[in-house]
Amino acid sequence: MNCVVSQWGKNARTMDGFVLANGYNSLAAINCGALNCNRAFWSTKDGGVAPNFFVVSGVGTSDHCNTAVALDDGGFTQFSGMFITSSYVDNITVGENITGPVAFSNCVVSTSGGAGYRITSARATDVSITGGSVHDTSGNAIELSGNASVLI
Secondary structure (H helix, E strand, O other): OOOEEEOOOOOOOOOOOEEEEOOOOEEEEEOOEEEOOOEEEEEEOOOOOOOOEEEEEOOEEEEOOOEEEEEEEEOEEEEEOEEEEEEOOOOEEEEEEEOOOEEEEOOEEEEEOOOOEEEOOOOOOEEEEEOOEEEEEOOOOEEEOOOOEEEO
16 A cells, blocks of 8 residues: 555666566555556466456556556456556556456556557456546557457
């Protein structure tokens, strides 16, 4: 609760911020932020068992990361009240192995080198984006491919 991580790594943006991986069942980050990370919030099985529960809420932020939210694997995921800005790649990616459901509510997504939201899930994942906004992206505001059922 109420924390900020800044992970430059040996070279700029080479370390990750909040990582849920390898069968660790759950992570809740409340009023937390990440600066200068490779991935600010990352959910992955990373060669192990996929995580189950990832919740980020409150006044969370991601600033100057390569990708703010990278959801590669995992189950229930919820992001609410986030301010995500200045990502060098995509602001938010929902990868092809995420099993969902995934919910984004009242998130402000701004200034990215790629898409605001990139959803590529190959599984029948439910993704909802409610409230919030997307501004100033170099790519599409919301880019959809794969088999995800998406509600905006």
